[in-house]
Amino acid sequence: MLSLSNLPTPACLIDKVKMQNNIARLSTHIGSLGCRIRPHVKTHKSVEITQAIFEGGNASGITVSTLKEAKHFFAHGYKDVLYAVGIVPSKLEDVAQLLNQGCHLTIILDSVDMATRVVDSASAFGCIFPVMIELDTDGHRSGADPQGQEIINIANVLHQSEHTELKGVMTHAGESYNCFSHEEQRTIARQERDLSILAANRIRQQGIECAEVSIGSTPTAFAIDDLTGITEVRAGVYVLFDLVMAGLQVCKNENIAMSVLASVIGHQQHKDWVITDAGWMAMSRDRGTASHPVDQGYGLVCTVEGKVKADFIIADANQEHGILQHRNGSSETAISSFPLASKLRILPNHACSTAAQYDHFFLVENDTVLAELSTISGW
Amino acid sequence: MLSLSNLPTPACLIDKVKMQNNIARLSTHIGSLGCRIRPHVKTHKSVEITQAIFEGGNASGITVSTLKEAKHFFAHGYKDVLYAVGIVPSKLEDVAQLLNQGCHLTIILDSVDMATRVVDSASAFGCIFPVMIELDTDGHRSGADPQGQEIINIANVLHQSEHTELKGVMTHAGESYNCFSHEEQRTIARQERDLSILAANRIRQQGIECAEVSIGSTPTAFAIDDLTGITEVRAGVYVLFDLVMAGLQVCKNENIAMSVLASVIGHQQHKDWVITDAGWMAMSRDRGTASHPVDQGYGLVCTVEGKVKADFIIADANQEHGILQHRNGSSETAISSFPLASKLRILPNHACSTAAQYDHFFLVENDTVLAELSTISGW
Known part of the structure; x- marks a missing residue:
């Protein structure tokens, strides 16, 4: 059985127990509200992690962010797939291929213009495209106004075509990432829910079926009551959770299931810098906590056993070099805490972006490496 | 023959003519100074691009940032390799395997402590490890003081061991990335050069051979005279160049050979936002121009033909969504310039980090796709 000391560095670790606890927490919460989860696999793009989510209960289909993910997960048995990024006609050929192979792949769009383009292109493929209307409930990105005329017009275009099927409405409360308290998150969560139901009902009042009302973001999923x-x-x-989620009080640092294993490759004694072999390539360039009350640099440092060393962060990074420093300077120096050639772990700002830097993860329990997990990248 | 309109989006494009011009520019400059280039392949990790560099002349071996790169390029015929990230003993087994296969792989270190650990471990592998001493000439990261006693002590440790061979000294003038004028860059370049030569001569004065004096960074390589x-x-x-290099005046925007091809997937009319399918996953999270006089957001927008639209940037990004906006607001709106379902190109902040988001690139000349280029990732 491999242990952490056998692994090359940098390496991306997934703590099995923490992951399972995270899965159980959302499954229990959403289950207690009588609803189902459609997990977004973009975070890890791993079939094994997705399997663990489904084993945790209350999961229906999956959400993907690329057609490559759709193809990969369909090839591994996941047939109910929502592609949650606005479609363009040039991608319909790939979508049609999946539909014709038996994948129930739903696409999204947010304008009459795009709906008309999709309907015009759809006839060439001999299949019926399931479509959801994307809503904008908090002004953060894409989506049509739940209270505007556009969604009614989109619904009519999709309803009238024999090549499209209106499945429902969906939104993502991106604004929740700017909410640093549970109360603010609940306000956004209720707004996400209420405006989505309003939009669905407005479509239904036109005599058009609108079966699905799909919402979600990690902060609002936990905050909704x-x-x-x-x-x-x-x-x-x-x-997996990450430092951004911990900064938003959605989890604690101790719940973060992903960490990067690194080696100490140098000391700059006079500056009390510890140089590690986990630079921004290993951590990603994500600085998601830069705007938070506590800036975690390129990551929060832990011992190799996973114990958080709250005073130490990766203060700066080059491609394959991380600069580990004490947060404010202290009597406990970085170089005395992290000896040359020793190993440590680093919690990431953003699990999605860190995961994308790896072509495999290691599933670990304490010091033991249980398995190598697969992941995919690209488009 | 494929054209840009056949490519899926997002896709990473490499402009062949611009790349060849960039290669020729440095080759000519360094050649005119009677020296050779050891190109760092970490930027693209592509054998085909490296081949183009060697065809451009004046290249000796290669520089790599990971042992995976070393193995990959050695398997493709590159035998003279400098692994330019500080070694730790746990990586010596992989290094020894390459050495025993005939790869001339040089490692680096910057302390007596690490030199001693390497010498102690080296005897187990039955080979002689070529080693360079890393110098710190501008305080930006790793390296020993060129004027201090440490380098003399390191040289003695390496010289006295039968398992290591001191090849020379090397440094990287990371400070050049903070120099916004050619004059400042030349000052740092001369400092990089002079301190490296000083260090080599101090070692030679001990009667120890120090053949190689290796320096470099893209800004100082062009600035040195x-x-x-x-x-x-x-x-x-x-x-390839990128917006960071253009911001430092090392190149012009028009010299940037890498761009990301994207599709317009939505319009937010009331905010004049154009939503593209190139988010931070396609551009990377690198915000290298955030500290520059001109902040280019997540990238500078071009027409699909590659003409820079200097007023438009990717102002914000989610994982698979880019938000394209006018830089300051204007009468020329973003949504009128970039119609729904149309394509565009985006110049990256940092070619190294954007390249790492892809598992292949497309080599293009005008509208024509000439080839798919391979690349690798991970460790």
């Missing part, structure tokens, strides 16, 4: 009228909740990063 | 005493110049990003 009533899911009446909602058919599924999408969330991705909750399975 | 005399390379007497230097045996090789290392540079990586010059082959």
